[in-house]
Amino acid sequence: MTGLIAFREIVLKVHSRCDLACDHCYVYEHADQSWRARPKVISPEVISRTASRLAEHARDHALPSVTVILHGGEPLLAGTARLRLVCEEFSRALTGIAALDLRIHTNGLQLSTRYLDLFAEFGVRVGISLDGDRAANDRHRRFADGRTSHPLVLAAVALLRSAPYRHLYQGLLCTVDVANDPVAVLDALVELEPPRVDFLLPHATWETPPVRPDGAPDAYARWLLRIFDHWERLGRPVPVRLFESLLSTLRGGPSLTESLGLAPTDLVVVETDGTLEQVDSLKSAFEGAAATGFNVFDHAFDRVAAHPGVRARQLGLAGVSDSCRRCPVVRSCGGGLYTHRYRDRNGFDNPSVYCTDLRELVDGVEGRTAPRETARQLSDPAELARSQEELTRILLARLNADLAGDPGWAHAWELVAAVERAGPAGADALDAVLDHPFTRTWVLAALDAARDGRPGAAEAARRLTALAAAAVLRGGLDLPAEVAYRDGEVYLPTLGLLRLGEPGTQGRASLHVTDDGYAARDGRSEHRFGPAAGDARWQPVRTWSPGPDAAPVALEDLDPYRNCFPRPPRLRLGAGETEEWRGRLDRAWALLHKAVPGFARAAAAGLTTLTPLAGGPRAGGWGEAGRHGPGALGVPYAAGVRETALALLTGRRRTRLRALAEVTDLYALDGQWQHPSPWRSRPVPVSRLLADVHERVAVEAYRRATAGPEPGGSDRIHEALDRLSTAAELTVTGKRLVAELRYELKAVDA
């Protein structure tokens, strides 16, 4: 049974009747009336059988934790003795297997200290249904004889909020009725200081559509958006699951509730008689809709996980209707709650009966929050640089977690930590070597090796030692700088290549700072070298200055990890070759600044390292970005001035997009849709289309300023931008980027 998603959430029906008669309840008032035939209270046999089935499931799937939600009917009607048995059996069965998260969801009427003491003993967290203020709550939540339940619910919440029990307070669940005043509803909920709140759309299907008092197809969206606006005005006083889910998916994250988004459903329902059912809101659809034909006595949970109805809700995009798959908000909406898609004619293969509401709700929340939710890295290059620096540090820490057991690595790690502790000069010097773009290349390669189980600790330790030594030299620190060389040489990141022995030999040497450079001691002999002047044993990293006010750029032709571009790097350039290349770079840079000054300035920002690549220019002369930190760029050494200019421009555009995608979410579910591309014969994933457009806007600007535009070039870019504007994958940040590309293209067109 591979490919099954394990259940992490069990809804345990402990009592099948209720002491309220809410007219919007899906259990009693809707299509499925199977509750009539069920035992009222869950039996001890069902409890212990379910507990052991869950333990078996958690063990088989190595689940770190499982959630058991006690539900009904009204679960408190089961009584304290039966609920104690539930708590004891599940706690016992899961001990040593998985963490147990116990919850109960109640109408609160019966909630007393007897129950709460029991819940405190087992850490059962309590959620309560409340539809808002008294007027709102009384609209549906009444006793069978019509009496209000409101004062009793408030008393229950007050007890739950009192000192000994407050930590058990899980939150309030509110069913929407658009006849209620949304502001009064939210105020009433917030006043009770719940740790979290959620709003539920009343259960409905295409057969029994929701009540729409004024006939408007978007009444629920407007109602919820008024709640949203009030929630914002109050300063988001409490997390609201519905809104948090939308904010999460709009940013590119997961959805947080089964009623929204494409997250696979990982819950199963156990009825009081031990039958296993799909989510029970399905009961709104038709008689028997939730049934699976399985029960805890005869079947493992994996059998239910393989049930077609359960699987349908785990398929993500493949599990929603055709029109939902083409909908721009489907990542956030997900076609709504499964139940709400039902139609007699074709089952669940439909958009939600709340489709218009959901679309407006997602768009409404996005429109209200997009400027605030857009990642700062998009508009702030310094923030992007900082996040990239942090990424390298986290990757290195991650590598340390893999290799900490290796003594050579542990020693090197300690050297690096000592550099960082050596005051501001140490921290700056360490940043300089960590921000060397090929440090990222090395860390990623080492992580790959560790993950694939390839031996790599010795090589990684050597590089880390060299990194620490380079930082000591750069910072002029009074710290030991020991390096291990192989094949007679060692590369000191950002500084140069030091020969310490004959080819084929290996050993260690200690380095230190002198008055005018560095020195290496190997046994009794000392070799003074660098930083700038080369000699037979020292090859410094050469530089090129893009202009009087610009920081120098390293011409990196030494670092073994520079071999990370789609084509191989050149070997060390000769002195004459370097001079020639500097001249070509000067002229290419001048050309770029004259032709497209804005793009040229953007290309210059953050450029620290140029690597000469072998072979002639690529078709179109485009630059290369590889698996490296954001400061690097590969340029074919043999490219002429115009091609070098274009390589600088396009390579930097690629690097920027890549840098953004590494630290922000521009899109989610990349590859789930294929888009027609004006430049390619086959449809492409959104990441490809975005990368093409991102690069071509700059190329179009350059062409217009130099050779004249490509016929139809601008139209093709517009076409791709139009396609991107409605792509469901894009996050708020991705959409902002697309909008910026449009501005850029407009400026070019003008």
Next chain:
Amino acid sequence: MPIPYGFPEDGVVNTSATPATSTVKARRVPLAKIDVETASAAVTLGRVLPAESGRPVQAPIFNSAL
């Protein structure tokens, strides 16, 4: 002999994109103290190491309870 920022000589290019001795550095977590098990580290790593982005343990999603 500390090397100044942007020292225009072969061998000592500043590859750091953040300004030297910025306040950002003073506030950040030292390398040795970075916890790679946190949720935020998992998100950061998940973007560049696809193998890391296993399904995160997340809060229950059942609609009719909290």
